[in-house]
Amino acid sequence: MHELVQAVLDSDEKTALHQVINALTTSEKRYFLRTEILQTFANYCHNAQKPAYFFHASSIGELMHHTHEMIFQEGETWFLLRPWIGSQQIWRLSADLSRFDQMTPEALLDVRDRFVDRAQSRILELDLRPFYKDSPTIRDPRSIGQGLAFLNHYLCDELLNDSAYWLEALFNVLHQSHYESIELLINDQIHSGQEMAEQVKQALRFLKVRSNDELYSEVHEQLQELGFEPGWGNTAGRASETLELLDRLITSPEPAILEAFVSRIPATFRVVLVSIHGWIGQESVLGRPETTGQVAYVLDQARSLENKLREDIQLAGLDLLNIQPQVLILTRLIPNCEGTQCGVRLEKVDDTENAWILRVPFREFNPKVTQNWISKYEIWGYLETFAIDAEAAILKQLGTSPNLIIGNYSDGNLVAFLLSRRLKSIYCTIAHSLEKPKRLFSNLYWQDLEDQYHFSAQFTADLISMNAADFIVTSSYQEIVGTPEAMGQYESYKCFTMPQLYHTVDGIDLFSPKFNRVPPGVNEKSFFPYSQADDRNSGLQSRIYDLLFTRQDQTTIGSLADLNKRPILALAPMTPIKNLAGLAECFGKSQELQNHCNLILVTNNLDLGQTTSFAVAEEIKKLYAILGQYHLHDRVRVIGMNFTSIELGEIYRAIADRQGVYVQPAHFEAFGRTILEAMISGLPTFATQFGGALEIIHDKDNGFHINPMNHEEMAEEILGFVTQCETEPQHWQTISDRAIKRVQEQYNWKLHTQQLLLLAKTYGFWSYVSRDDREALLQYLDALFYLLYKPRADLILEAHMRR
Structure with missing residues (x-):
């Protein structure tokens, strides 16, 4: 960008830049966003009778289109530039337009604080960047949101480059596979990755002479002697196909082979979907106005998940062991439930065999409040104790820890984080919609909005949960990094200030492979073409x-x-x-x-x-x-x-x-x-x-x-x-x-669920075998929870106690 600005400053366009800045500063405003900047520039081009190309194709035109914020501070002009999607740069232009210097995020955050007259000499700085520096990183912005595809390529490259380590890691994952006390996939007859590779070839030779339609139970004893337990398939033919994929993965790893193999491995049996603020029921109890879409999403997802898990268990041959999927929607129980089922602890989800709504009440800090529905903006003081009580309820209902916990919305994601830390489950974040980018300058003026919205707790919870997640599911690409014209929802957490509370220097790695675009489906029992x-x-x-x-x-x-x-x-x-x-x-x-x-x-x-x-x-x-x-x-x-x-x-x-x-x-x-x-x-x-x-x-x-x-x-x-x-x-x-x-x-929900479970298996494998020290990141996030989030949440709870 320096070359671009220098081209402006070294040419006649310097006059144009000076006049655009003057046009902006004639108003009382000192903080401008992209639409205002472009409109001012367009007005200048019109008034100065510039040729048509000047607005888009000149150096200053290109600069203006890359500029997403301008702040005027003490005669200097600060630019937030986005040279390309997912990239932010901060530049400072001197008052006489002679110097254009790249600045740090910390410097911009100080300027923003001074703009609202809430600057202070020392402030807590949050920087998550060091925890991602040794992790695999997507390079091409166009590939953001395709984390699974990237990770599959990365893992296959690792299998080729360090085959001994990764073969042993793959063996350990398969060897430790189980359902409660039932061994799956590989037993103690096989002792190492190399031995596994040899036994796979023996098993394939054995299965080659058997009928493809032969039930797995008829070949189980012979395969068990070779070191293999149920889970490879429900027939000899399917077991052979799965073992063939493993053999090819060991000898010539390719992303498509890895994905096909992982999709067949039984690893997920128990799933908890967390959607806290309640009013979740069947049909007539689909949330309050601000949460209706999310509630419908979670119910449809639960139905689809249970169907897919049941199908996977059957195809893996595990229904013969009486293994059943379990899906829970965790929400809060509301005593004053206005004649609905929202005061009932356990409710079966319609059109499922084993999916349930599990309701856990908030502790009665003040029954006048906790007996009733509580707005999503007021809920933060109850989440820590809710997570503690929910843990016990989940273990009682499932009998053991879930394999996968999916958080929904900011509050559900924070509870999912707390539960996953305790239960050692794979954790997926689905934000649906983040409040911070929806409300312009909500972080900058958070103190003025605190009594109504409590953004200090919510934005801190968002930072914790999105960084703690093993993987993040979004419905669209732009949800992560936006478009060339506008920042994405997650991108808005990259660098921001909460004046007099903390500075987020680097809040999220947008190029992390944890981001995955997996759009939802439609309930086709309710919504179908008019022509049917x-x-x-x-x-x-x-x-x-x-x-x-x-x-x-x-x-x-x-x-x-x-x-x-x-x-x-x-x-x-x-x-x-x-x-x-x-x-x-x-x-x-x-x-x-x-x-x-x-x-x-x-x-x-x-x-x-x-x-x-x-x-x-x-x-x-x-x-x-x-x-x-x-x-x-x-x-x-x-x-x-x-x-x-x-x-x-x-x-x-x-x-x-x-x-x-x-x-x-x-x-x-x-x-x-x-x-x-x-x-x-x-x-x-x-x-x-x-x-x-x-x-x-x-x-x-x-x-x-x-x-x-x-x-x-x-x-x-x-x-x-x-x-x-x-x-x-x-x-x-x-x-x-x-x-x-x-x-x-x-x-459609079938595609969504298939991809979601594949993500859970792949990121579960990655979490197990990765050489990255995620525990250091999680401990840092624990500190943010107890030192930043909890004091803010306690203030909300104290106010509720006085009602």
């Missing part, structure tokens, strides 16, 4: 049609004057970030869109009296005001009530029946569960360009990206599609078919 008429319930169809288009009661607002217009559907909780009021305003501003379409908004609640959140109440008031301001009561319907997933599926299909469209107008959406639901139902979908939809939807091929911040542009995008469908009726069907195909092929 035989799978639809006619009575439900009639009720949903009535609700969407005609019914009038306290749960609905508006009456559609012309039912022949094409319907636009949006479905989301009534929260500011979901931006339903913004979509209504966009619709109200576009008379042309109103001429062609009706707007139907489906949300959870419209009753101000039932709302405890100030932000939600303000959003409801805003929607009411927009409906009145633009006189939309005969063109917009709003339905406010809770639905089961079956009902939601039929809502999407009812709109598809009328060749409508789905719009997801959120200001930011980490992934977008409703996007998948709408697409698989057959609805052409318009989704926010800020978040995971960038990867789900191929713009103008199987859906459309929209900018919810620009109402005119969003209306034009929707209107363009609608009018094209009127002149080319087949166009709607084309996009609908492509949307269905996209979800069915790329976003």
Whole structure:
């Protein structure tokens, strides 16, 4: 970057840089983000009548597009540059534009503190970088999120370069495989890696003359004499295939062979999914508005995991030993459960044989608080004791430690970390959505927001859990490192300040192979194409049609004057970030869109009296005001009530029946569960360009990206599609078919679960054989928990005790 800036300073473009800086500093602001910087530069180019290339292709244009932050401090200009995805550099430009020097992250953090007048001469610095310096590292930013593929290549290279060590490590892993007291795979007849390699060849010679369909029980005794126990396959043919993969892995290791072999090894039987804040039940108890998507995700994942584990056990031949998979969803028990099952300790997950919701209560520090549901922002004071109590409950239920613990959201991940430390289980983090990047400058102004959000505890918990995880699952690439235009959620933890609390100099290694993109699926029992008429319930169809288009009661607002217009559907909780009021305003501003379409908004609640959140109440008031301001009561319907997933599926299909469209107008959406639901139902979908939809939807091929911040542009995008469908009726069907195909092929729970269990096995092997000293990292994270997190959490608990 130094060469780029020097090219600006050594040319006529230095004047342009000076004028852009002057234009920014004429306002009272001193801290600018990328959009403001580019807009100011664009205005300069226009006013100075620069040629078209200047904005993008000049040296200063390139510099401005790489600049994500600018801070003006004491005459100097500080730049946060991203030369490429996953990379951040800090540069300081002198007041006279004569010097441009690269600076340290520590220096930038001091400048940020001074900006908010909360600087101090000494502050705790957190730097996780030393713990990753000897670990394998991904080099190409395009490969971030493909940790499994990278690790497979790395392990195969190690097998070739140091075959004696890695052969012995592989033997030890297989030799120690067991289920409770039952030996699996290799017994004490084999004493070393070299002996294992020889015995594998003998076993293959023996199996070669047996029928492929012969049950494993018929060859078990002979294989046992050679040193092999059950787990290789349910038939002689499958056992032969698995042993052949091991033989090839030993003699000529290749990533594809390693992955195929590991996928067959029985290593995971007991899984715990941690989702703390509760309100998890069947169908009608899918969380509170801010957690509904996560709860649906966890329930679907539990069902899919149990099915896949059962299949793997059967194919490995272990069902003959009466081995059964066990899946637990760990959450909190809520005594005042409002007539739901959330006060019941144990509840079986529907459509499973052995998956359960295990509810553990918070200790009654103050029953006035702990008897009730507690917001995810207030939950931090209870997590340590919850983890202690949950450990005992898990061991009682499972009879032993789980093989895999999966954390969900920030609180669930912290509890998963604490449990995995005690139970010695493989630990996976799934953040779903991180609060820090969703709320601009939330770390910088954390003290002002502390009473409401307690970000000091949450951001510290995030740092601990994401670094403690054996592997991290994300739904999209951009969740990790964003795009060239915007930082990713995890990237926002790379370098940040909590003024007067601590500086995070290097909070996460974005190039670590622990990151893996594994998108979720859709519950295809509830969400399926509108064209599958035989799978639809006619009575439900009639009720949903009535609700969407005609019914009038306290749960609905508006009456559609012309039912022949094409319907636009949006479905989301009534929260500011979901931006339903913004979509209504966009619709109200576009008379042309109103001429062609009706707007139907489906949300959870419209009753101000039932709302405890100030932000939600303000959003409801805003929607009411927009409906009145633009006189939309005969063109917009709003339905406010809770639905089961079956009902939601039929809502999407009812709109598809009328060749409508789905719009997801959120200001930011980490992934977008409703996007998948709408697409698989057959609805052409318009989704926010800020978040995971960038990867789900191929713009103008199987859906459309929209900018919810620009109402005119969003209306034009929707209107363009609608009018094209009127002149080319087949166009709607084309996009609908492509949307269905996209979800069915790329976003299904079978693929998700298969990949998740493969990750657990591979990272479990890596954790066992790695020469890295992870214990040093974990002890550092323990210190952060007790010295940073716990004092902040105790303050929240003390406040709750006084209620």
